[in-house]
Amino acid sequence: MTDHEGERRDLAAMLQPLVRNLIAAELPVLAAHGVSMWGYAVLNALDGEPMRTQAALAQSIGADKTRIIGTLDELQEAGLIERTPDPDDRRVRLLAITAKGRRVRRAVQSAIWANEDRLLAAIPEPDRAAFLRVTRTLSALPREEIVGSHEPKA
């Protein structure tokens, strides 16, 4: 159906090494700001959002709750987030990014975006915009939609 036969390759096979390399490009930026990859994901999730429970946060970034606790401890010790008990339910911990956390997040993000812009600069403009549009659309698809009713033909 799609018009890319001949040099066609599986999407996952093309995207996986790209993602691996993009992450490798982020690691020195994160290290320079003393933030882990999960820590950065937490800052991204909390920035602009109101307070959230740890459970909701873990789910929103696709981490398990156990793993995230160490990350939250580190971020809190570094003064990048705050954890306060929910006044409505003292067993629930509400989370918020601090002003310092927001500054660190912005600094990391702008270095990452600068690198992405460098890579995307080689792509002609209409293609670049289309690529980002489709990437957003596909990345927003729920897992069930991608794995779907996909029946092997065997």
Place this chain on the structure above:
Amino acid sequence: MTDHEGERRDLAAMLQPLVRNLIAAELPVLAAHGVSMWGYAVLNALDGEPMRTQAALAQSIGADKTRIIGTLDELQEAGLIERTPDPDDRRVRLLAITAKGRRVRRAVQSAIWANEDRLLAAIPEPDRAAFLRVTRTLSALPREEIVGSHEPKA
């Protein structure tokens, strides 16, 4: 520089869950054909290529040589590949896909492509073609080009 401010997110953060879900969609297809993810990568690398050494093959699919040996054993036992000593250097093992291996590879691939086509069918045509074009371009960039001279701003 790029025109996707506002709802902009890091490329890796968008692409990583997409890749994870695309791989999840491939697993039942692979299982139905009795091939592992690495086994499928090997079949893809050998199909259409002349014989290759194990070292070259491991490098071409981004696997380490140790890991790939078990995969090659499985593929050979299933009759999907052949390993023969290089007549010029008996220490080197040359690899080739068999006719059966090629059939299995094609069956897996067409099921994977059918699922990709289903996902891409929702994308308007010019965007779809541009997305695939840019994905191919970016995935062909060498790692050094992506990680690059990327200096954190800290």
